[in-house]
Amino acid sequence: MTIIACTIDAIEPLTPTVNRVLLTPHTPINYQSGQYLQICLSDEDKRPFSIASHANSKQIELHIGASVADKYAGQALTHLQQLYAAKQPVLAEIGLGNAQLRVDSDRPLILLAGGTGFSYIYSIAQTLAKQQVNRPVFAYWGVRDQDALYHHPQMQQWANSNPLYTFVPVVQNPTTQWQGRTGLVHQAVLEDFASLADFDIYIAGPFAMAGVVRDAFVQHGAERENMFCDAFAYI
């Protein structure tokens, strides 16, 4: 995999602990929706982040952070901030992973994100809309607290753009003001579908979530070969 220098165009907060980072590769690079890149902190230390932008967008968007201050993401962000301040490019390996959107399938889709795993499903949701894919798509985004739903309006707009698209935000620790779904995000999916046998399922989120979801969904009828999640390779 080639390492590419990228200009850091912007780093801006989405929440107190999650930042949006915009990069422009110096060399044009092809990547698919649902793939990730690795930010090279050094030759040995490379950190994976899902690409939030749609397939082959010239500018790459990342969402870096977690529900609480997270050392793993925090160190990558500090590295990016230092380079940004010095007007230096960052090195990245782009177009990694095997959980990219399968465009040749005609099955309905479930997109499941926990926390900043949202970046991954945001890319896929945008690409489906851009390609005017007319398959039912159910996008579920689970967060601990409501204020972590930083792209709620964008996802609502996406759902409003096509009657086949549905967006379901799920808050684990709701306040009394929250009127939507509550609990763990994968539980909402289990409640909504009698069987997952017919679906292509795309999953991103904390490693602990990926393991729980894989087992629960297979028990609920999902076909293992129709479940896509790069975190499966890490657990």
Ligand SMILES: Cc1cc2nc3c(=O)[nH]c(=O)nc-3n(C[C@H](O)[C@H](O)[C@H](O)COP(=O)(O)OP(=O)(O)OC[C@H]3O[C@@H](n4cnc5c(N)ncnc54)[C@H](O)[C@@H]3O)c2cc1C
């Ligand atoms: C390929 C790859 C790509 C990555 N991309 C990114 C990225 O783009 N940005 C980034 O910052 N980090 C990324 N990471 C690192 C890591 O996945 C994230 O740090 C992590 O997803 C952050 O989770 P969170 O704190 O936002 O979620 P949390 O706030 O911990 O969880 C959010 C929701 O997920 C569900 N959930 C969490 N734990 C469980 C559980 N044990 N059982 C059931 N449900 C659960 C719940 O619904 C919960 O409300 C990536 C890692 C890999 C391997």
